[in-house]
Amino acid sequence: MPYDPxxxxxxxxxxxxxxxxxxxTPQAVDSFMAEQSGTAMIIVNSVCGCAAGNARPAVTLxxxxxxxxxxxxxxxxxxxxxxATARARGYFSDFPPSSPSMVLFKDGEIxxxxxxxxxxxxxxxxxxxxxxxxxxxxxxxxxxx
Amino acid sequence: xGTFHHDKGDLHxxxxxxxxxxxRVYVGRCDTMDDDRIVLLDADLHEDGEQGxxxxxxxxxxxxxxxxxxxxxxxxxxSEVASVRRLSEAG
Numbered sequence: 001m002p003y004d005p006x007x008x009x010x011x012x013x014x015x016x017x018x019x020x021x022x023x024x025t026p027q028a029v030d031s032f033m034a035e036q037s038g039t040a041m042i043i044v045n046s047v048c049g050c051a052a053g054n055a056r057p058a059v060t061l062x063x064x065x066x067x068x069x070x071x072x073x074x075x076x077x078x079x080x081x082x083x084a085t086a087r088a089r090g091y092f093s094d095f096p097p098s099s100p101s102m103v104l105f106k107d108g109e110i111x112x113x114x115x116x117x118x119x120x121x122x123x124x125x126x127x128x129x130x131x132x133x134x135x136x137x138x139x140x141x142x143x144x145x
Numbered sequence: 146x147g148t149f150h151h152d153k154g155d156l157h158x159x160x161x162x163x164x165x166x167x168x169r170v171y172v173g174r175c176d177t178m179d180d181d182r183i184v185l186l187d188a189d190l191h192e193d194g195e196q197g198x199x200x201x202x203x204x205x206x207x208x209x210x211x212x213x214x215x216x217x218x219x220x221x222x223x224s225e226v227a228s229v230r231r232l233s234e235a236g
Binding site: 048049050051095096097098113115116117118120121122 | 157158159160208210211212213214231232233234
């Protein structure tokens, strides 16, 4: 049974307040993925504090620290926005469903996948360092805010 | 944001590899573990040699990308368990 949306809202806000686009419908996912040039990241958010509780702060830290960043970042919420999450997973269906998880695309191709089991055992700083390294490798310099 | 989970032990919520003394190895999210059993959620299992892969081969692959769940929940008696380790440390 899904968690109460009121309880989940702060978990959504941890990402959306960074300017990350929330995709709540399959159509929104398709629209986001239609643009294939450059880099795009999808974050599969989830309630579980064992992993997502560190994943969300890690995204914040990585975006604050990295000189490079994805051109576009979006999030779907597993267990909440079920259809949108299923559609998003269809774009990285070679990988087992995992939440939370993060996937980075470059010109429409997957260049990095970070599954739950590599999130849950690390603190936010460790996850952020991996993300920053991946951003540095694959992404263009971040635009000034 | 914190977790809604109750205290179920250090491995609660962690994806683990449960190796057995026999041919079977499990990978799943640990729910509870005590002296009698370990309960895994969203678990996969592999038999040594299945699809031409040893248990070690299977675990190495799982450590890279995760697993496709076959079982919503599985209970493994501790009498069958040879080791329990985090999947993230099994690669």
